[in-house]
Amino acid sequence: MSLQVQQLNKHYHTVTAVNNLSFEVNQGEIFALLGPNGAGKSSLVKMLVGFTHADSGCIKLIDGSQSYSQIPAHLLGYLPEDRGLYPEKTLKQNLQFFASLHGVSNNDFNKRCEYWLDKFSLSSRINDPLKSLSKGNQQKVQLISAILHEPKWVILDEPFSGLDPINQELVVEFLAQLKQQGMTVILSAHQMAMVEKLADRVLLLNQGQSVLYGDLTNILTTQQARVIKVQFAEPLDELAVNELKDKYSVEQIKAQQLQITLLEEQSLNTLLPSLLVLGDIVELKNQAQSLHSLYLNAVSEHNKKLKQGAQL
Amino acid sequence: MKAQSLKNTQIWTVAKWEFLHFFKLKQEIISKLIMLVIAGVIYFFAANNQQLEQSYTIATDTDFTLNAGNSQQSNFNFIPVNDLDDVIKNLNETKEYDAVIRFNSPDGRVSLITAEKASWQLQLSSLLSTELQHAQFNKLNLTQEQQLGLRTQVLIEHQVLDELLKNQADKSQTYTAFGVLILLFIAMFGVFGQLFVSITGEKQNRVTEQIMATMTPQTWIDGKLTGQILLAVKTMVGTLLSIVLSMLFFTVVIKQQAIDLHFVNWALLPWFFAFAIAGLAICAAFMAAIAAGIDDPNHSSKSALMMLPIAPIVIAFFVMDAPNSILTVILSYLPITAFAVMPVRMSLVDLPLWQPLLSLVLSIGCFYYLRIVAARIFKMGMNMYGKEPSLKAMWSAIFK
Secondary structure, three states: OEEEEEEEEEEEOOEEEEEEEEEEEEOOOEEEEEOOOOOOHHHHHHHHOOOOOOOEEEEEEEEOOEEEOOOOHHHEEEEOOOOOOOOOOEHHHHHHHHHHHOOOOHHHHHHHHHHHHHHOOOHHHOOOEHHHOOHHHHHHHHHHHHHOOOOOEEEEEOOOOOOOHHHHHHHHHHHHHHHHOOOEEEEEOOOHHHHHHHOOEEEEEEOOEEEEEEEHHHHHHHHHHHEEEEEEOOOOOHHHHHHHHHHOEEEEEEOOEEEEEOOOOOOHHHHHHHHHHHOOEEEEEEOOOOHHHHHHHHHHHHHHHHHHHHHO | OOHHHHHHHHHHHHHHHHHHHHOOHHHHHHHHHHHHHHHHHHHHHHHHHHOOOOOEEEEEOOOOOOOOOOOOHHHEEEEEOOOHHHHHHOOOOOOOOOEEEEOOOOOOOOEEEEOOOOHHHHHHHHHHHHHHHHHHHHHOOOOHHHHHHHHOOOOOOOOOOOOOEOOOOOOHHHHHHHHHHHHHHHHHHHHHHHHHHHHHHHHHOOOHHHHHOOOOHHHHHHHHHHHHHHHHHHHHHHHHHHHHHHHHHHHHHHOOOOOOOOOOOOOOHHHHHHHHHHHHHHHHHHHHHHHHOOOOOOOOOOHHHHHHHHHHHHHHHHHOOOOOOHHHHHHHHOHHHHHHHHHHHHHHEOOOOHHHHHHHHHHHHHHHHHHHHHHHHHHHHHOOOOOOOOHHHHHHHHOO
């Protein structure tokens, strides 16, 4: 079973929400959708669950001999960005309602409900109205309601937002458990540390376009080789550094230390002569990069490219 | 679970959720008990006011007695008094006299003076008026025949030659139709409030997106409409039961009389209920479509549009004078007015079976398409958080 998205486009009046997007999500993996606010993640999610339709391109979910143009409701567990359940109803009533909508039997519901409420330390609140719970706990109830019917595909829009670090870790465990149970998780989040812990593959969007896509470990390893930290013997000349900045993405960390991020078309061989002009090199090494800095660099580079493109 | 079976489960789950959200058994029982107590209190005071259990002493300035034939004459004793002014002065303090009647005033008018107002005074006034009129006739030496002629009102009988019209003198033919319409009116107000709270509340609580990930907007709307129709039927049956129970209680238990239901048109009653349910379904679908287009109930101008379906009920009250006019015939087939107008026509005119049947089928067809319209607007409204769709946008969403 896999989800294939091909050349997807979506426009709202003059705004391009998704621009020629193609990617694939494999069964049983945790796939992270990343990107700044307004990058097109929510628009993409809405198309995946069938709330809106693409202007062009296609979404194809292949399940054995069957093929769907969106993730069908009976295979889907969904946590929307705009959270909300019925505040006047109890936890049990809320959860039972959503479980019934998915055709979960009473027997199965009782077992699963007990299990997950216990997991999230909410068992004692089962008969309390939802509105009496803290925002974080309400969010946990909503997470449970999204997976109580044990769907094959789970889409979680910002599952960490509004949670304290302890509960964020709890959700990380929760997602890892979903993966263990064979569920495919598509996750949209801004907490890069959490994504780094969990995701198998990522898709970074910026202004509706794919900026980074692929296996997270591979991306981090490849990107690590592209970020170089150089230690010089003497403090550097400012004019010479500025000249280098015109050609490369350079960050001056200390007076005699630079960090350079190589673009796809650039290589260490072409960089070295320019570095030697600056002074004696004491140390040159690959800089380990976090997903956080990778994200920032990739988005910043993409924005620069778009700006240049617009100027041309 | 198969797709169709899951869809049916979802419709019933939503309908049950909707029904139980507004139906609270304990509150229903309490409200019925309160209604019964209020009715009892009203009946107690009405019955007390109607019965003249005590006798009243009335001071007069001349000898006066009521006609012996009057059954209530024994409750009033008229005592001639010389100084009426003195009695009037002490009317508040002494309980010797309950009232004063001055027959011989300079302007020829008869005055009734009392310390307080009470219901027996109205009866006394009425008795006095009849008695004095009778005396007047005697004074003029009118024969019994002449007196009867003066008292009898001139009645005009209106005969209509249209053979299709039922007996116009028997107004009770329309009682059942109007009774059902009034019940429908009460139920419709309930549906209006509930649908408004339910749909806009879910949008405000941001619950719609999660719901829409579990089923289609059509399934959701179908479930909601089923729940609301069940609630409306509950309201109609509940109100009817309250009325019947009150009638039984006061007529059979208190008055110890047999209950008279001759005014109920039993033959047409099933038709009226069928039209009422079709009407409820159409109106609920219309109201749901409008509510789906409301983002913030506090600032929307569309709420008033939800009341539009109540208009046909008002129209029905006006068409009874011309049940065979072209306008009435058209309105009795037009699905948005048929549920109110056709029952009234049926109670006034002998119609062939195909006419109400066609009207009912058209109404059901209209409901079928209106629920699709409601679902489409609901889907569009759901994707427009924070922004209310215009009527134009709602209109174009219907055809997407």
